[in-house]
Amino acid sequence: MLYETFEKIYSLEAAGKKITKLNVGEPDWRPPIAAIKAAQNALSKGKDKYGSSYGELTLREKLAQLHGCSAKNIVITPGSKWGVYSLLRLHLSAGDNAVVFSPHWSAYSLMCQSFGTEARLVNLKMENGWKPDLCALASAIDSKTKMLVLNSPCNPTSAAFSEGDERKIIEIVRDRGVTVLSDDAYRGLLFEKRKDRLLEENLLIANTFSKTFGMTGWRIGYAVVPEEIAKKMVSLNQITFTNVPLFIQAGAEKALEDKEKFAAKVRKLCVQRAGIATKKLRGHFEFSKPEAGFYLFPKLPDEIDTMKFLDRMLDSGFAMVPGGAFGDFGQHFRVSLCREKETISIACDTMVETLEGFC
Amino acid sequence: MLYETFEKIYSLEAAGKKITKLNVGEPDWRPPIAAIKAAQNALSKGKDKYGSSYGELTLREKLAQLHGCSAKNIVITPGSKWGVYSLLRLHLSAGDNAVVFSPHWSAYSLMCQSFGTEARLVNLKMENGWKPDLCALASAIDSKTKMLVLNSPCNPTSAAFSEGDERKIIEIVRDRGVTVLSDDAYRGLLFEKRKDRLLEENLLIANTFSKTFGMTGWRIGYAVVPEEIAKKMVSLNQITFTNVPLFIQAGAEKALEDKEKFAAKVRKLCVQRAGIATKKLRGHFEFSKPEAGFYLFPKLPDEIDTMKFLDRMLDSGFAMVPGGAFGDFGQHFRVSLCREKETISIACDTMVETLEGFC
Numbered sequence: 001m002l003y004e005t006f007e008k009i010y011s012l013e014a015a016g017k018k019i020t021k022l023n024v025g026e027p028d029w030r031p032p033i034a035a036i037k038a039a040q041n042a043l044s045k046g047k048d049k050y051g052s053s054y055g056e057l058t059l060r061e062k063l064a065q066l067h068g069c070s071a072k073n074i075v076i077t078p079g080s081k082w083g084v085y086s087l088l089r090l091h092l093s094a095g096d097n098a099v100v101f102s103p104h105w106s107a108y109s110l111m112c113q114s115f116g117t118e119a120r121l122v123n124l125k126m127e128n129g130w131k132p133d134l135c136a137l138a139s140a141i142d143s144k145t146k147m148l149v150l151n152s153p154c155n156p157t158s159a160a161f162s163e164g165d166e167r168k169i170i171e172i173v174r175d176r177g178v179t180v181l182s183d184d185a186y187r188g189l190l191f192e193k194r195k196d197r198l199l200e201e202n203l204l205i206a207n208t209f210s211k212t213f214g215m216t217g218w219r220i221g222y223a224v225v226p227e228e229i230a231k232k233m234v235s236l237n238q239i240t241f242t243n244v245p246l247f248i249q250a251g252a253e254k255a256l257e258d259k260e261k262f263a264a265k266v267r268k269l270c271v272q273r274a275g276i277a278t279k280k281l282r283g284h285f286e287f288s289k290p291e292a293g294f295y296l297f298p299k300l301p302d303e304i305d306t307m308k309f310l311d312r313m314l315d316s317g318f319a320m321v322p323g324g325a326f327g328d329f330g331q332h333f334r335v336s337l338c339r340e341k342e343t344i345s346i347a348c349d350t351m352v353e354t355l356e357g358f359c
Numbered sequence: 360m361l362y363e364t365f366e367k368i369y370s371l372e373a374a375g376k377k378i379t380k381l382n383v384g385e386p387d388w389r390p391p392i393a394a395i396k397a398a399q400n401a402l403s404k405g406k407d408k409y410g411s412s413y414g415e416l417t418l419r420e421k422l423a424q425l426h427g428c429s430a431k432n433i434v435i436t437p438g439s440k441w442g443v444y445s446l447l448r449l450h451l452s453a454g455d456n457a458v459v460f461s462p463h464w465s466a467y468s469l470m471c472q473s474f475g476t477e478a479r480l481v482n483l484k485m486e487n488g489w490k491p492d493l494c495a496l497a498s499a500i501d502s503k504t505k506m507l508v509l510n511s512p513c514n515p516t517s518a519a520f521s522e523g524d525e526r527k528i529i530e531i532v533r534d535r536g537v538t539v540l541s542d543d544a545y546r547g548l549l550f551e552k553r554k555d556r557l558l559e560e561n562l563l564i565a566n567t568f569s570k571t572f573g574m575t576g577w578r579i580g581y582a583v584v585p586e587e588i589a590k591k592m593v594s595l596n597q598i599t600f601t602n603v604p605l606f607i608q609a610g611a612e613k614a615l616e617d618k619e620k621f622a623a624k625v626r627k628l629c630v631q632r633a634g635i636a637t638k639k640l641r642g643h644f645e646f647s648k649p650e651a652g653f654y655l656f657p658k659l660p661d662e663i664d665t666m667k668f669l670d671r672m673l674d675s676g677f678a679m680v681p682g683g684a685f686g687d688f689g690q691h692f693r694v695s696l697c698r699e700k701e702t703i704s705i706a707c708d709t710m711v712e713t714l715e716g717f718c
Contacts, residue, residue: 239473242578244578
């Protein structure tokens with residue numbers, strides 16, 4: 001449903017309709033200028049031939065430092081999406097399941113489905129601030145559970161589990177012999193900064209340059225995994241995409257140099273935007289206080305049809321995603337606040353007016 | 360074995376050893392300068408956000424013209440490798456098989472293996488100029504055969520089936536209800552030029568910008584397939600790599616503008632290089648006359664151990680790939696002639712000297 005929405009909007013745009021895409025989880029900020037220049041220079045210098053399916057050693061060494069491990073534990077991937085996909089694929093066989101907290105990024109379910117496996121959803125509650133339900137987690141795990149996807153901060157809710165809760169989850173799951181796959185795409189955009197996650201036993205990490213650095217379309221991320229799993233990922237990389245282009249890796253390596261400063265700047269921007277939307281929408285829609293990134297996941301009153309609401313919003317030129325794309329949350333919708341403050345303000349006003357139009 | 364060789368050499372290089380990599384199927388020519396500039400400009404202009412998982416419409420329209428079809432039949436992929444991988448994956452279920460003429464690019468076998476399927480090899484003979492064995496093909500097909508991989512021109516032999524033979528193959532296979540997947544990576548480098556393959560019933564095409572345009576590390580190719588299959592490919596793209604970066608697509612689109620002239624130039628270069636190597640090696644090694652691209656696949660005398668021969672060549676600074684990486688052809692080795700004429704000349708002299716050193 002998520003991707004169908006995207007393709008529908010690409011078609012509308014190709015037909016000339018002007019749409020403000022609050023549906024896409026895509027920063028509107030540019031990547032660091034130095035990263036763009038580094039990629040351009042690398043292209044000029046002919047760094048555009050085949051490379052190792054592990055990724056470039058210099059880049060992997062820098063990433064290893066952040067995650068308290070060796071370069072042998074780092075594999076460069078086309079986005080964290082490929083990290084998640086390949087790690088699920090390497091751990092799940094037909095009939096197995098992966099436990100996933102929901103609301104959740106629909107790609108997890110689609111990936112599991114594509115392997116003949118189950119994404120076993122543990123539904124969380126907005127009333128509890130989307131905090132993890134540890135009892136439900138423990139009950140969901142069975143002998144066929146091979147993986148738990150830790151999606152904190154969460155797309156679409158922008159809720160983050162506390163470090164204490166994350167620790168409890170990792171331990172519950174480890175005791176049951178299940179591997180944790182932490183999708184850290186939004187970790188760099190936590191409103192209260194945390195350090196990069198360290199590699200530890202039974203924990204795999206997928207991360208990306210997309211969100212923090214605004215490098216979505218560069219398609220570069222990385223996995224932090226034990227050496228043996230890195231080798232398996234590389235074998236899969238070799239028969240699929242080969243390697244992330246070297247000039248893209250050169251840009252990413254440059255971006256890392258300025259990581260702290262750049263991240264602080266965009267984090268501040270995210271906080272401001274979330275503040276504006278929260279103020280405008282509060283009292284009209286129910287939603288939890290965002291703790292990271294750029295999504296809100298508001299709930300519509302029960303009597304309102306979500307698809308009709310979103311269609312009216314699309315008529316007004318704003319695209320958003322129905323909550324059904326993120327699990328059993330059909331009464332919600334996801335709005336991405338990756339626009340200028342004025343646009344966010346107008347979009348929120350339009351949401352409120354559209355809502356009132358139903359009454 | 361192919362990819363192990365590559366990673367081993369990347370390590371040796373990282374340790375400072377100077378190696379002439381005649382192992383990699385990688386043109387030494389630069390992409391069209393206009394393509395590099397187009398990619399750099401696109402980066403400057405912020406064409407670095409998410410795009411359609413089909414690929415950019417303008418690029419797909421240009422490719423559709425070449426292949427006698429609609430843009431709806433074109434899907435942009437990270438290399439032809441992803442085209443081959445995803446099309447095999449979409450057509451084969453566990454227990455199925457794909458028939459492949461061998462010697463063959465080892466990725467086909469590794470891909471099939473990764474799905475729990477079989478790459479059923481039809482071994483061809485150097486004495487017959489690696490021409491297709493149609494009887495063996497017919498016998499290889501059974502009720503579990505879902506696909507035939509048409510690898511002409513062939514990596515590693517650089518032999519090409521005649522257009523008449525290709526037609527016969529397509530018809531034999533179609534009558535048996537099997538889909539042909541044509542890997543056209545080297546078609547643009549046929550010494551006797553043929554037009555791009557047209558889309559037709561029961562035929563799928565994977566192609567790439569890598570070889571003709573020297574854009575290996577850009578990771579961009581495309582598939583030419585019926586609309587329904589394009590949709591399925593897009594669904595897989597959406598949950599794996601999302602899209603080939605838009606700035607890379609912009610470069611590829613620019614490269615196409617000068618395709619005929621550029622291809623003619625590099626084709627001429629390939630013919631010259633093949634001529635030099637053929638002249639130097641003839642009488643010392645057995646091999647078939649190359650008809651495309653930049654490989655030779657010479658056979659060593661029976662009494663010589665291929666791995667020892669290749670190790671001695673590596674000691675002399677030349678990396679090549681053992682024939683065992685391409686099927687049941689352990690007495691052969693693959694040499695890639697993607698170097699200056701002088702280097703090819705020295706490499707061939709070294710091969711002859713190394714061979715004589717065994718006697």
